[in-house]
Amino acid sequence: MKGKIIGGTIAGVLLLAAAIIAPWEGYEARPYRDAVGVLTVCYGHTGNVQDRAYTQAECDALLHSDVGIAWRAVERCIHVPMTEYQAAALVSAAYNIGPSVVCGSTLQRKANAGDWPGACAQLDRWVYAKGKRLRGLVKRRAAERQLCEGRT
Secondary structure (H helix, E strand, C coil): CCCCEECCCHHHHHHHHHHHHHHHHCCEEEEEECCCCCEEEECCECCCCCCCCCCHHHHHHHHHHHHHHHHHHHHHHCCCCEEHHHHHHHHHHHHHHCHHHCCCCHHHHHHHCCCHHHHHHHHHHCCEECCEECHHHHHHHHHHHHHHCCCC
C-alpha cells in the first residue's frame, strides 16, 4: 500500500504540494539567511547554495527536486493509503521541516494506525525553529492541517 493515493495521483500530489509550498517559502533569486540563519535560495532551498543569483528556471528545478525528496520521505514512512490532500500537506511539512515530521514521529504513528484526524492535528506541534515559536510557522502549519483534514 506504500504511496497509495486515494482519489488522485502522485503527480497530482506533487503539483498540489508545489503550489502550496511556493507561496509559503517565497521566492528569492539571491541567497539569504532564513529565520534561523540557514543559507537559503529560491523557494526555501537549503542544500549546496552558491553565492550567486539563480534564474527562475533553476529555482523551479530546485523546487521540483526538493518536492520529490519530501514526497519520498512521505512515501517511505507513511504506509497507509492517503488522500491527495493528506499527502500534499505532509509533503509541504516535510519540505519545510525535513523528513522527521513524517518519519519517527507521533504524526507517522497516528497516520499509520489510520488515525488521520490525530495525524493531521500533529502538524500544529511543528511551529518552533531553534526553540522559538514562529508566527509564520504557526500559520503555515494551520494551513497544512486544514489541507490534511480535507478543508481546502
